[in-house]
Amino acid sequence: MGRALELFRRTLEDSVRVLGEDHPDTLACRNNLAYVYESAGDAGRAVELFERTLADRERVLGEDQPDTLASRNNLAYAYASAGDVGRAVELYERTLEDCKRVLGEDHPDTLASRNNLAHAYASAGDVGRAAELYERTLEDCKRVLSPGHPMIATVQGNLDWARDA
Structure with missing residues (x-):
């Protein structure tokens, strides 16, 4: 390194x-x-x-x-x-709102931002909220992205982890 x-x-x-x-x-x-x-x-x-x-x-x-x-x-x-998970959650929430406003709900960066926010919720101990957000993100990824897109597998893995937590 x-x-x-x-x-x-x-x-x-x-x-x-x-x-x-x-x-x-x-x-x-x-x-x-x-x-x-x-x-x-x-x-x-x-x-x-x-x-x-x-x-x-x-x-x-x-x-x-x-x-x-x-x-x-x-x-x-x-x-x-x-x-500093609290600061991370706040900034991820702001970023997601700005991505939705600027790029649109279905833009890949918006979907990635939503996945990141879900991860931050899980890190903050709110796994239920994270799982709900992962579910929505996965549905949108499957609807918007091409089959086999790596983000689908990433979000699916995150959702599986949250459900098992």
Whole structure:
């Protein structure tokens, strides 16, 4: 992981130098570096970078831009990974509402956002609420996505887990 982390850091530095702090590609590089920190188990540094990326994307791209919505989702995931499930649930709820409004109920990102919120409910101990949301999400995935789409299997697995919990 160390070598990958160094490459992502250098890529971000180069992007800032060549494109500037606010360029969308620079913001994407910062998001990617945050993801690597999270994967490496450094939740604190990941949260810090995801928070900065979200703030910058809101300022530069707007609150409703799809990359901004993705940043909000990433930050919620990082909060959950860092053990702050309450903050994660709040942010996932906001993200889902914004995805529905901006992208529509049936957009794959909206379906993924709903799945993520269900997971956060389960992490917060509300497995019944999570199972209900997984059921609805699975129905919509089967209706909207092509048969065999990987999201269907993911949501099905999450629902099976919630029912067994």
